[in-house]
Amino acid sequence: MTPIAHGDDNSGAERSPEERLREHLKSRNLRITPERLTVLHGAMTQSGHFDAEELLEALRRSNRPVSRATLYRTLDHLAEAGLVKRHHFQEGHARFESNFNRAHHDHMVCERCGQVIEFVSEQIEALQEEICEQHGFRAHGHVHQIFGLCKDCQAEHS
Amino acid sequence: MTPIAHGDDNSGAERSPEERLREHLKSRNLRITPERLTVLHGAMTQSGHFDAEELLEALRRSNRPVSRATLYRTLDHLAEAGLVKRHHFQEGHARFESNFNRAHHDHMVCERCGQVIEFVSEQIEALQEEICEQHGFRAHGHVHQIFGLCKDCQAEHS
DNA sequence: CTGACTGCAAAATGTTTGCAGATTC
DNA sequence: GAATCTGCAAACATTTTGCAGTCAG
Numbered sequence: 001m002t003p004i005a006h007g008d009d010n011s012g013a014e015r016s017p018e019e020r021l022r023e024h025l026k027s028r029n030l031r032i033t034p035e036r037l038t039v040l041h042g043a044m045t046q047s048g049h050f051d052a053e054e055l056l057e058a059l060r061r062s063n064r065p066v067s068r069a070t071l072y073r074t075l076d077h078l079a080e081a082g083l084v085k086r087h088h089f090q091e092g093h094a095r096f097e098s099n100f101n102r103a104h105h106d107h108m109v110c111e112r113c114g115q116v117i118e119f120v121s122e123q124i125e126a127l128q129e130e131i132c133e134q135h136g137f138r139a140h141g142h143v144h145q146i147f148g149l150c151k152d153c154q155a156e157h158s
Numbered sequence: 159m160t161p162i163a164h165g166d167d168n169s170g171a172e173r174s175p176e177e178r179l180r181e182h183l184k185s186r187n188l189r190i191t192p193e194r195l196t197v198l199h200g201a202m203t204q205s206g207h208f209d210a211e212e213l214l215e216a217l218r219r220s221n222r223p224v225s226r227a228t229l230y231r232t233l234d235h236l237a238e239a240g241l242v243k244r245h246h247f248q249e250g251h252a253r254f255e256s257n258f259n260r261a262h263h264d265h266m267v268c269e270r271c272g273q274v275i276e277f278v279s280e281q282i283e284a285l286q287e288e289i290c291e292q293h294g295f296r297a298h299g300h301v302h303q304i305f306g307l308c309k310d311c312q313a314e315h316s
Numbered sequence: 317c318t319g320a321c322t323g324c325a326a327a328a329t330g331t332t333t334g335c336a337g338a339t340t341c
Numbered sequence: 342g343a344a345t346c347t348g349c350a351a352a353c354a355t356t357t358t359g360c361a362g363t364c365a366g
Contacts, residue, residue, distance in 0.1 A: 031340050031345055052330080067348045072331060088246045090301070092356075093330055108295050117293055124285050128304060131277050136309035137266050145301045146286060151294035189320055189365050210355080225323045230356060250331070251355055 017044050017083055017100045024081035038064045039074040043084050048116070049095045087143060106143075110150035117150065175202050175241055175258045182239035196222045197232040201242050207253045207274055247274070248305060264301075268308035275308065 015023075021040050025032055042059045043050075050058075056071050066074075075096060078084045084096045104125075108117040124144070132139045173181075179198050183190055200217045201208075208216075210229055217224050224232075233254060236242040243257045247267050262283075266275040282302070290297045 029345085033340070033346060035347070068330095069332080069349080070347060073346090088248055088250075090244075090246055092246075092250075092252075094250075108290070108293065108297075110295075111298065117295065119289050119293070121285055121289060124282050127279055127282050127285075131279060132266070132304060132306070135266065135275055135277070136312070137268075137275065137304070137306055138312055139266075139304050139306040140269065141306070142304040143301060144303075146290065146295070146297050147299055147301075148290070148295055148297040154294070154296055187320085191321065191365070193322070226355095227324080227357080228322060231321085 020083060020100075021078070021081055024077065030077070035066050035070050036074050036077065038066055039071060040078060040083065043075070043078055043096065044098050044100055046096075046098065049087070049097050051093055051095050055096070085141070089143070089145065106145065108146045108148070108150075110153055111147050112149055112153040115150050115152075178241060178258075179236070179239055182235065188235070193224050193228050194232050194235065196224055197229060198236060198241065201233070201236055201254065202256050202258055204254075204256065207245070207255050209251055209253045213254070245301075247272075247303065264303065266304045266306070266308075268311055269305050270307055270311040273308050273310075277304075 017040055018037065021036065022032055025036070038059060039055070042055050042062075042064075046055060046058065052068070052071055052075065055075075056066070056068060059066050059071075075084065075086070079086050079096075083098070083100055085099045087095045087097065089095060103120070105118040105120050108119060109115070110117075128139070128142065131137075175198055176195065179194065180190055183194070196217060197213070200213050200220075200222075204213060204216065210226070210233065213233075214224070214226060214229050217229075233242065233244075237244050237254075241256070241258055242254045245253045245255065245265070247253060247265075248269055249272070261278070263276040263278045264282075266277060267273070268275075286297070286300065289295075
């Protein structure tokens with residue numbers, strides 16, 4: 001039974017993100033440009049989840065602005081290279097998350113205070129693999145988000 | 159151990175969708191209009207998942223056209239009333255699913271052809287409850303999507 | 317009658333694309 | 342030098358909103 005992927009593709013995590021991006025681009029005859037390295041660096045140093053607009057603004061603030069078009073085009077490459085994960089949650093737009101040297105995890109999100117609790121369950125992971133096998137489905141990743149009220153907000157809310 | 163909710167709110171599933179919508183609207187001093195009933199019936203008779211455009215077209219074809227604006231506004235009400243579920247898969251737009259007398263299930267989504275496979279695992283559900291309890295988290299629902307390649311697309315892609 | 321609803325068209329998002337000039341290899 | 346990039350602005354796709362007239366209660 002092959003371990004299920006999580007979109008991590010963290011094989012080769014010993015190499016730096018930059019090395020990995022360089023390699024990815026080279027292998028496709030794409031060019032290594034300052035803009036792409038800027039976006040990479042920005043994405044790697046964002047804390048937690050971020051969307052395109054947030055990253056754009058962060059780069060602008062750190063005086064290394066990049067055009068919206070280049071940002072979107074580069075995020076595609078980073079996702080393909082497995083350096084970021086792209087999520088489509090309940091919102092109408094994509095959110096990203098650095099995927100470098102980051103262990104797989106899922107999320108509980110408090111609907112009241114927005115707190116995010118990470119969780120991992122090997123048992124759930126194993127069950128997912130089983131289900132995929134049963135359907136001949138080759139998993140690339142998954143989103144598993146539980147939403148509700150965290151401990152604090154339950155107390156406060158009573 | 160309280161069973162985890164899935165955002166279904168399928169309590170009162172014995173009443174017809176129309177009764178449930180009427181009740182929902184009445185309780186908020188909203189009006190019961192032909193258009194809203196049309197959208198409701200359309201949504202209930204779509205097979206499987208559908209998006210706004212598909213429903214709009216279906217209603218048009220069955221000679222009960224509704225404006226795009228009304229469709230979107232009504233889908234919000236249906237979702238609030240728990241009569242449909244709104245999903246955000248890998249695409250940039252929402253897909254809906256009738257939630258009337260529908261048991262809880264999660265999804266595998268093919269990234270290539272968009273096919274959606276439903277799955278349920280009592281074991282995973284139970285593990286989720288456990289995890290929530292461990293964190294003192296009160297779950298209201300969850301999103302569990304596995305994305306990857308379906309059987310057909312794996313073959314075709316080889 | 318009054319406030320909510322509808323359709324329309326315009327606006328607002330979030331993302332993609334065509335193009336001309338700049339840049340990487 | 343050739344092919345790929347970048348930024349810009351325009352195009353797109355989806356969803357939301359303002360408004361004037363219509364309709365449910």
